[in-house]
Amino acid sequence: MSKGILERLAEGPVLGDGGYLLELEKRGYVQAGPFTPEVVIEHPDALAQLHREFLRAGAEVLQTMTFYASDDKLATVGLAGKVDEINRDAVGIARKVAAEGDALVAGNLSLTWAYDPADPKSADHVRELFDRQLQDQLDAGPPDFWIGETFSFTAEALLFVERAKATGLPVMATMCFERLPARSYEGDTPGGSAKRLADAGADIVGVNCLNGPAQQLPIAVEMVEAVAGAVPVASQPVGYATTDTEADFTAWPDFPYGLTPKTLARGELAAFAADARDAGVRYIGSCCGSVAEHVRAMAKMLGKLPAEERAWKSPTGQAMSAYEYYAHTETEV
Numbered sequence: 124m125s126k127g128i129l130e131r132l133a134e135g136p137v138l139g140d141g142g143y144l145l146e147l148e149k150r151g152y153v154q155a156g157p158f159t160p161e162v163v164i165e166h167p168d169a170l171a172q173l174h175r176e177f178l179r180a181g182a183e184v185l186q187t188m189t190f191y192a193s194d195d196k197l198a199t200v201g202l203a204g205k206v207d208e209i210n211r212d213a214v215g216i217a218r219k220v221a222a223e224g225d226a227l228v229a230g231n232l233s234l235t236w237a238y239d240p241a242d243p244k245s246a247d248h249v250r251e252l253f254d255r256q257l258q259d260q261l262d263a264g265p266p267d268f269w270i271g272e273t274f275s276f277t278a279e280a281l282l283f284v285e286r287a288k289a290t291g292l293p294v295m296a297t298m299c300f301e302r303l304p305a306r307s308y309e310g311d312t313p314g315g316s317a318k319r320l321a322d323a324g325a326d327i328v329g330v331n332c333l334n335g336p337a338q339q340l341p342i343a344v345e346m347v348e349a350v351a352g353a354v355p356v357a358s359q360p361v362g363y364a365t366t367d368t369e370a371d372f373t374a375w376p377d378f379p380y381g382l383t384p385k386t387l388a389r390g391e392l393a394a395f396a397a398d399a400r401d402a403g404v405r406y407i408g409s410c411c412g413s414v415a416e417h418v419r420a421m422a423k424m425l426g427k428l429p430a431e432e433r434a435w436k437s438p439t440g441q442a443m444s445a446y447e448y449y450a451h452t453e454t455e456v
């Protein structure tokens with residue numbers, strides 16, 4: 124039987140996958156704006172293909188395409204009745220592709236936009252939203268573990284940890300931070316937030332989305348120091364060149380249509396993977412804007428893909444490709 128996520132993390136860094144929604148929008152399967160995951164039931168083959176690209180690139184975990192697949196959020200695009208179908212089918216699609224290799228399936232949940240610290244009733248509503256997605260995904264799977272991501276309130280992430288832990292599967296919870304210095308909406312430092320999540324029983328804590336590697340890695344390192352080895356830390360930055368003053372790519376005026384010129388080269392994600400590993404981050408992945416080429420470069424950097432496939436050389440000495448013609452010698456990472 125395949126090793127579980129905690130066993131794999133105990134042995135060394137685990138490589139996550141990349142971003143789904145923005146890439147599927149570029150390919151014509153997701154609507155920019157709401158960024159809801161109806162692609163699961165409308166174009167399952169398109170989703171399976173992107174899972175497969177990440178798997179072939181070396182990803183060791185495939186996340187179910189259930190970001191924003193809560194009842195409230197789907198209702199904004201007229202799909203309130205589809206929440207069960209989307210959550211169930213997404214697990215099946217990810218599982219089928221994961222079985223083509225040795226990848227794990229992470230059941231994905233995300234912020235609900237329904238949590239309001241000023242409204243005591245909102246916590247129970249958020250619990251209900253999480254429970255429905257968790258139950259649907261359990262029924263269809265179960266997944267190998269849970270990832271709850273992009274929480275701005277530590278308190279909402281704690282609700283996720285509470286509900287996800289009740290299923291008995293390992294739980295990873297990751298925060299996101301819009302600006303530097305990074306703070307949760309209630310004012311927790313990244314280290315403080317990580318510690319609260321770990322103390323509540325999260326098996327893996329961390330940070331994902333919004334920031335590119337340069338801004339996100341220091342946040343993850345703060346978490347590594349705060350939890351002091353009690354749990355593994357995850358970092359899944361975006362594939363865009365954010366800056367210290369504009370640390371959240373979704374706040375840029377060119378979001379979501381003008382991001383291409385700010386996309387990082389694959390080598391920059393590979394460098395992040397090495398730096399994150401050396402800094403003690405154990406779950407190393409990527410998020411929006413990171414596609415197969417980025418994941419592949421990260422996999423190579425972490426020694427998770429074999430070196431180039433086959434030897435090739437022109438038998439006559441006559442150049443047979445531009446690579447030979449210009450005497451290139453570059454390697455990928």
Ligand SMILES: [Zn+2]
Nearest residue numbers: 332333410411
């Ligand atoms: Zn993202």
